[in-house]
Amino acid sequence: MSFTDHTSLFKELFLLDPEIVFLNHGSFGATPRPVFDAYQNWQRELERQPVEFLGRRFNNLMRDARAALAAYVHADAADLIYAPNATTALNIVARSLRLNPGDEILTTDHEYGALDRTWRFIARKTGAVYRAQPIPVPITTPEDFVARLWAGVTPRTRVVFLSHITSPTALIFPVAEICRRARAAGIISIVDGAHTIGQIPLNPEEIGADFYASNLHKWLFS
Ligand SMILES: Cc1ncc(COP(=O)(O)O)c(C=O)c1O
Structure with missing residues (x-):
């Protein structure tokens, strides 16, 4: 596979303007389509039942997310916290x-x-x-x-x-x-x-x- 083939493959994975070559994921990373879809699904889920979602499900969802991140970085989930940045x-x-x-x-x-x-x-x-x-x-x-x-x-x-x-x-x-x-x-x-x-x-x-x-x-x- 040539360099150009790879480039178009990666471009399809992102929502980025195809006319630009975006290199600066170090400021704000662009989100690939499947990640963006998952994120929008969570937003829709929240909108269906806001109190249920934020009041009752939120803590367990955050616990599950922390466990997934902990597995990814080989850490103990109890040692991880989320912050805005x-x-x-x-x-x-x-x-x-x-x-x-x-x-x-x-x-x-x-x-x-x-x-x-x-x-x-x-x-x-x-x-x-x-x-x-x-x-x-x-x-x-x-x-x-x-x-x-x-x-x-x-x-x-x-x-x-x-x-x-x-x-x-x-x-x-x-x-x-x-x-x-x-x-x-x-x-x-x-x-x-x-x-x-x-x-x-x-x-x-x-x-x-x-x-x-x-x-x-x-x-x-x-
Ligand atoms: C070394 C380093 N630390 C911290 C930050 C800040 O990141 P954020 O704006 O997500 O807090 C940056 C941003 O580029 C960085 O380069």
Whole structure:
């Protein structure tokens, strides 16, 4: 099968304007037809009996959806929660921490703007220090990355926050090794995996972060 055949096959699966080549599933993923149909069926189901649906069936439906997602990412369903998006989920975590003046949040200079702003806001409010460790590109090895980031750890480091796949530079950071070191050092690890699910195999348990957020509306197309 040629490249062109593949392209038309994929185009038929989506509702996208056939005149455009849509590459940016990283902002808002386009939804394939079968997913869109399933989503509209749920909306119709809700409209048939709104109180029955939202008042009586909703919790069990959400439990079933969580179990399906847990199976997909090899996680325990009890460890998963749904949030509107990764920014909201990470804000819930970041704003729930009890940080004191002088505590340090270690990160990289490859983070997504909205989360960078969240941490700067939190640092201003609490007196904590937000330290973005410079990671120059090209990065050649995972060991090089780990050494550069870990050089920013001090006795006051309370949190390490980093992306799994970075937004400005499309790098895959070796997050499991960072989380392993953080755990050993008593540092809370928070991973922004907004671009991972659907794009790379994902196993949050193996990564071992204290908190891991991803997005279903980007590369999982849902
Ligand atoms: C690395 C990273 N984190 C977080 C987000 C935010 O995703 P959302 O708008 O779905 O919260 C993005 C969006 O592109 C991103 O690239």
